[in-house]
Amino acid sequence: MIMDLITLSVRWMGRFPKKIGGTFVLCSVVPFLSMGLSLATPVSASASMVPLGDSALAEVSGTGLALGFEDLRIEMSPTGYIEATGATVAGGLPYRRADARWYGLSFTAASSAGGTGYHFDGRPCATNDISCPISAGGFLVPNDNPLIVRVWDYQGVSSSGRQYLLRDGTGGTDVPTVLELLMPDWHQPLKAAFWGEIAVGLVDGIAPEGGRTYPGSGGTPASSHFLQSQTILDEVSLAGTNVRLMQFDQQTNPGGNADTTFGLSANLRITGDMRFSVNQTEDSLNALGIVPGFTDREGLYFSGVDTHLPLGSLHYQALIADQVPGGGDFILELTQIPNIQAIYEDFYAFAPGDTQGYQRTNRPQRYEETHGHWRIGDMNPATNTCTGPGTCSGTSGIVFRSADTSSMFTVYADRPSEDVDAWEDNCTGADSCNPPPRVMNPRNADTYHQVNIGDVNVSGLLIQHLRITTCSTINGAC
């Protein structure tokens, strides 16, 4: 029996400043406790609540709960962290302990909202753009596009015209009820930021070695190396993202007995810009657990990110978890698509008449629901210009920047020739097939402070089956 392990205290206080016309006034007294806990002294009240009658209650259909936000701003202390602590690695395994922390997680207004901002170490930002991790303002999620939590039975035909299929390929009505979190169709863009530490090989983890410096940077060195970084996501939208929890029938034989477990499906959609940087100011201490000062410009930039990652499909594919027998390892699995025509035709969602998936026109809307994509940039070569040293002005896509415009680095490439004809001409026999001549990037000079390496376009991302097994605690588990 456990005694006194949880202390739960609830205080209900009667004064609350109510915002009226932009000023705060004190409201009437509420010296009672509801919530079914207990009742203190009842008092008279000024503005009485009108009781709900049966007819009024009958109009409440309870379709869902909705959350709208006005000027929402979430900011963790810059020394506060979420940590993934490493485990002791069994002997004989080729791994080392790793620890990671994400500090100062914040969700504030996007740069486009204007206003001021500041860095994790408290310095005010010169400008509130993607160089600035924390905005002083919040963002709006309007009540007409709220975040929704509800339970729902997805059965029959979807709004896009496809039939929901069970794992046996039928469109039965006895479907699992889903608890789902639906992000808004639109919300004001936001900025998300954190700074992080990744340490590999620390003897006891980050906390016991807090304050110790990176080897070679002075002070008392940590027992192993670590990397501090800053990640800023700007102009972010999560519109269209949803997460669903359900009971999932994972039977591998469609005609077999039910084998249910906890299942999850998600459609993750995120758009915006990202900056990942590591360069610190000269007076930054560069020690474990001490807030660094990051410079304004250096970093790897992803401009114009558009990501859609579908994980699971109602009701025939879901993300489930399992254990590895005999130890503490575990399995994460996006279950395999059943080999049933109705299901794989729905899953592949080819254009009418197409049997190979090559036809890129006239695809049904369902294709974009089951197939993900990952794009960076606007797919326009004109915005990836890099005409000469120091003049890579294009900002779309993937861009590297130095700490400032006077800090140059070398753009360098040493790669095999792309001249296939030269390769074949050179290859006159099995023993004389020499490697093709190498190509040196002609702009091999330290005269660049910014380089744009182009855009990314990954389309048609389809996951038929994904299984991840951890191998850290049992020798031979994998």
Add this chain to the structure above:
Amino acid sequence: MRIPALQYHVLFACLAGSFGLAATAASLQPLEDAELAMVTGQEGAVLEISVHWNTTADGAPRTDIPAVLRRFALQYDGRPGDWLVATDFYLHLDIPALAIDSGDGLTEAEYAALPEYGAPGKSSLLGSFDPYGTPLMELRFPEGLMIGMNNSLAITRDVMDGGEVQQYGWERTDLQPFVGIRIGDASNMPGQPPVNGTGTGPTHINLDGVVNFFGFGGEL
């Protein structure tokens, strides 16, 4: 099944007028109809919420509790004998002030007047429900919250012999966690002045703005 029973204390205080008239209750009491009838509407309230699960009042882990009891375990339906166990578990949550008020949401015209409003049009998920000017609950966290958490996760199985459970998975002492999750603050070590980098105590989170909370119905 030997599941540790969890007991908790409920402490509350009420303020009447400008006087701190504290009332305490040692046990939970059901509300009678007559008492419920006296519950009338108010214009606002403030809740102070504290959850100290295996922690002291300032957020330090309660190491005086046996390690096998500082656990939180889950077993999913369809997984007999398997457990997801959070070892060395503690959770510390202090919300000094959760301000609850009722009000009406912004009208469509008021939204249109906001420069940050993108005029997205009503979400189809709301069906025929009218979200403009609707009654709702307003939540604020004027003092933010303090939170600390720790656990090491392991997946394990009951020890069986002859079809009988000899030891439940959650109480095994040979667990090998594969990862640990912690929420803390590098500058906060409970019971000490601010520290530089070694802290593991709870951290503070600012929660600015207003949360509009409402239910919706209507035909889809």
